[in-house]
Amino acid sequence: MANKEEILGKLSEGIMKGETALARQAAEESLAAGLDPLETIQQGTSKAMEVVGLRFRSFEIFLPELIMAAEAANAAMAVLLPKIASDRRKEAMAGRVVLGTVSGDVHDIGKNLVSAVLSAAGFQVHDLGVDVPSKKFVDVAQEVEADIIGLSSLLTTSMQYQKDAIDYVTDMGLRDKYFIIVGGGPVTPTWAAQIGADGYGRRAADAAELCRLLMQGGHKPPLSQPIVVGG
Amino acid sequence: MSIATILRTLDRAHSGPVISVRQWDVELVPGKISEILNKFDLVGTCNPQEPINDSDELADRFFEAAFELALELGILCIDTERVIKFSREELEEAIYCAPKELLLGEGLDQVKLVARRPEDGVKPLYVAPLGIVVSEELWVPLMQAIAQEREVDILQGGSLATVFGRPIRSGTPYETLAGRLNAQLNREALWRAGRPGMCTTAVITSVTVFGQLGAYGLLGGFKATDLALVLSPAELKTSYTALHKATQATNCGGLILAGAASMIGGYAGPPEGAALSAMAFAMLQYALYGNHCGGAGIMDVRYQGNSGRHGMWSLSVFLQGMSRNTNLLINTVFNQVGGPDTEMLLYESVTLALNFATSGTSLCIGPRSAGGKLADHLSPLECRLSGEVLRAGAGLPRAQVNEIVKALLPKYEANLSDPPLGVSFSECHDLDTLQPRASWLDKYHKVGEEVAKLGVPLP
Numbered sequence: 229m230a231n232k233e234e235i236l237g238k239l240s241e242g243i244m245k246g247e248t249a250l251a252r253q254a255a256e257e258s259l260a261a262g263l264d265p266l267e268t269i270q271q272g273t274s275k276a277m278e279v280v281g282l283r284f285r286s287f288e289i290f291l292p293e294l295i296m297a298a299e300a301a302n303a304a305m306a307v308l309l310p311k312i313a314s315d316r317r318k319e320a321m322a323g324r325v326v327l328g329t330v331s332g333d334v335h336d337i338g339k340n341l342v343s344a345v346l347s348a349a350g351f352q353v354h355d356l357g358v359d360v361p362s363k364k365f366v367d368v369a370q371e372v373e374a375d376i377i378g379l380s381s382l383l384t385t386s387m388q389y390q391k392d393a394i395d396y397v398t399d400m401g402l403r404d405k406y407f408i409i410v411g412g413g414p415v416t417p418t419w420a421a422q423i424g425a426d427g428y429g430r431r432a433a434d435a436a437e438l439c440r441l442l443m444q445g446g447h448k449p450p451l452s453q454p455i456v457v458g459g
Numbered sequence: 460m461s462i463a464t465i466l467r468t469l470d471r472a473h474s475g476p477v478i479s480v481r482q483w484d485v486e487l488v489p490g491k492i493s494e495i496l497n498k499f500d501l502v503g504t505c506n507p508q509e510p511i512n513d514s515d516e517l518a519d520r521f522f523e524a525a526f527e528l529a530l531e532l533g534i535l536c537i538d539t540e541r542v543i544k545f546s547r548e549e550l551e552e553a554i555y556c557a558p559k560e561l562l563l564g565e566g567l568d569q570v571k572l573v574a575r576r577p578e579d580g581v582k583p584l585y586v587a588p589l590g591i592v593v594s595e596e597l598w599v600p601l602m603q604a605i606a607q608e609r610e611v612d613i614l615q616g617g618s619l620a621t622v623f624g625r626p627i628r629s630g631t632p633y634e635t636l637a638g639r640l641n642a643q644l645n646r647e648a649l650w651r652a653g654r655p656g657m658c659t660t661a662v663i664t665s666v667t668v669f670g671q672l673g674a675y676g677l678l679g680g681f682k683a684t685d686l687a688l689v690l691s692p693a694e695l696k697t698s699y700t701a702l703h704k705a706t707q708a709t710n711c712g713g714l715i716l717a718g719a720a721s722m723i724g725g726y727a728g729p730p731e732g733a734a735l736s737a738m739a740f741a742m743l744q745y746a747l748y749g750n751h752c753g754g755a756g757i758m759d760v761r762y763q764g765n766s767g768r769h770g771m772w773s774l775s776v777f778l779q780g781m782s783r784n785t786n787l788l789i790n791t792v793f794n795q796v797g798g799p800d801t802e803m804l805l806y807e808s809v810t811l812a813l814n815f816a817t818s819g820t821s822l823c824i825g826p827r828s829a830g831g832k833l834a835d836h837l838s839p840l841e842c843r844l845s846g847e848v849l850r851a852g853a854g855l856p857r858a859q860v861n862e863i864v865k866a867l868l869p870k871y872e873a874n875l876s877d878p879p880l881g882v883s884f885s886e887c888h889d890l891d892t893l894q895p896r897a898s899w900l901d902k903y904h905k906v907g908e909e910v911a912k913l914g915v916p917l918p
Contacts, residue, residue, distance in 0.1 A: 334698065341760065
């Protein structure tokens with residue numbers, strides 16, 4: 229049986245190369261070897277994604293590699309997370325995010341970047357894709373017990389659906405359950421404040437810091453003013 | 460676009476090879492681009508220290524590689540998740556049969572769009588502004604002020620923030636109404652500017668097809684002689700929305716201006732990949748849509764603009780490769796990030812305009828003042844300078860432009876990721892006279908004088 233270093237090395241390799249099957253296999257091996265799944269996440273998955281994030285920022289790799297690495301990391305997390313006692317799961321990941329491009333908008337590259345950046349930062353991301361109705365954000369957030377709902381919009385005419393989504397969450401009586409963050413081309417801190425969002429990130433790269441600030445700052449939604457990163 | 464072209468495209472959108480959007484984005488496109496960059500020995504050819512390419516051989520090699528990429532990949536229809544591919548003969552025919560010149564607009568405002576070459580002495584046509592969000596109350600005065608700039612050839616107009624005071628929800632009748640209002644306001648602005656015959660593009664306030672259907676080719680709306688915008692959702696992709704718009708334009712006997720964005724750092728990868736992808740898609744558009752003018756903007760995902768070194772280089776290779784090897788009418792896009800009343804916006808406008816003029820674009824669209832992020836952050840003065848430099852830059856050798864761009868880049872490139880966003884139109888212009896306020900005009904003169912001293916023959 230492989231030792232801890234070998235298993236973690238295999239897990240890192242799988243993630244950094246974007247090889248989902250390898251990452252999943254390494255995660256399974258770690259459990260079979262009796263390794264603590266939380267340690268495997270902290271010392272294997274998270275560290276590998278940090279390296280991936282740095283490589284993307286320096287343009288050694290690009291969006292496709294970032295996405296594939298995030299997918300591999302998520303595959304490993306899917307194996308490891310259920311094996312962690314529920315009271316320790318918060319240590320394993322930075323938070324759960326439901327993310328999508330709002331209704332009427334099919335632009336996805338910014339949203340995909342945010343998804344990958346958040347995964348690299350240790351968040352578990354449920355990416356709903358594009359043209360997502362407000363109801364679906366809420367349905368999935370409830371299903372996965374999300375901490376944060378992320379609403380992306382690249383167009384002024386779809387920006388209104390960010391407000392619609394926040395209004396829907398409020399009307400469902402769920403506003404105090406989820407942090408809601410907004411971003412995208414035409415979105416500004418002023419708009420975020422106007423529609424009652426909890427956070428705004430100017431660039432995709434700002435998403436990780438924004439979500440960390442929300443999760444670790446002792447805040448409870450809804451915030452009276454959005455946290456602004458990069459703006 | 461002919462009915463035969465529409466039907467061929469639609470038929471293939473429903474019968475072509477199946478592939479998911481994810482597989483296309485993450486596996487097939489990056490893999491194929493990487494393979495072809497290697498095959499044609501294009502890896503590592505981007506030299507950010509020399510941001511304007513002046514190697515004809517390199518531009519031609521990129522073109523050859525892009526043609527092969529176009530044939531191998533085709534275009535993905537995201538609604539059907541099928542690939543629309545073309546044979547070599549079909550692609551060559553589409554390129555050959557595309558118009559080499561067009562007359563746009565009427566009367567004294569008529570302009571001629573022509574195919575250009577690198578270092579061409581003919582000024583590229585300038586479409587202003589990009590579809591930046593503009594409040595309803597400022598829309599007409601701002602667009603009037605822009606249309607009054609003589610170096611602006613075609614009015615695109617900003618994107619309306621509201622329609623009769625209501626937020627515009629894409630895909631709803633609000634959008635349909637907004638498209639028609641957009642047309643009305645365009646006509647008003649052009650009349651006030653004294654340029655009633657100016658060509659416009661349509662319909663910028665049209666995220667889905669509804670804005671276009673609400674305004675293009677209709678009585679009182681945009682005319683069939685205006686350029687119908689058919690913007691693809693991303694490089695190497697099309698959608699029902701884009702195909703609707705192309706079909707609608709054809710139904711009206713209209714002119715089609717196609718485009719998309721190619722991303723450095725995105726699915727196309729490095730600057731070389733973005734240039735290659737932009738060229739392949741620009742070619743494929745002609746077979747796909749039968750458009751009259753096609754092209755791409757290139758963006759760097761790190762700062763959502765293209766005035767940095769890598770963006771400049773990619774743009775120069777893209778434009779030179781296309782203009783040296785075809786007679787197509789090619790368009791591209793200014794993607795500045797600095798805002799009005801900042802020197803940064805002016806420097807970015809100059810470097811991009813010089814690049815476009817010397818690299819052979821037929822038409823360019825801009826500005827994207829303040830990165831398009833803030834409503835009403837747009838002014839005619841950056842349009843004026845851009846147009847003046849496009850005219851002055853036409854005929855300048857690429858090597859000379861490269862030296863000028865190298866001298867100007869240090870003045871703003873450190874701020875690309877955190878640019879000054881400037882002020883709104885009403886803060887930097889007098890709304891009664893539509894003239895720039897003194898501080899903004901002073902900056903324009905300062906930058907103009909600097910640029911003239913570097914060798915750009917400004918008026």
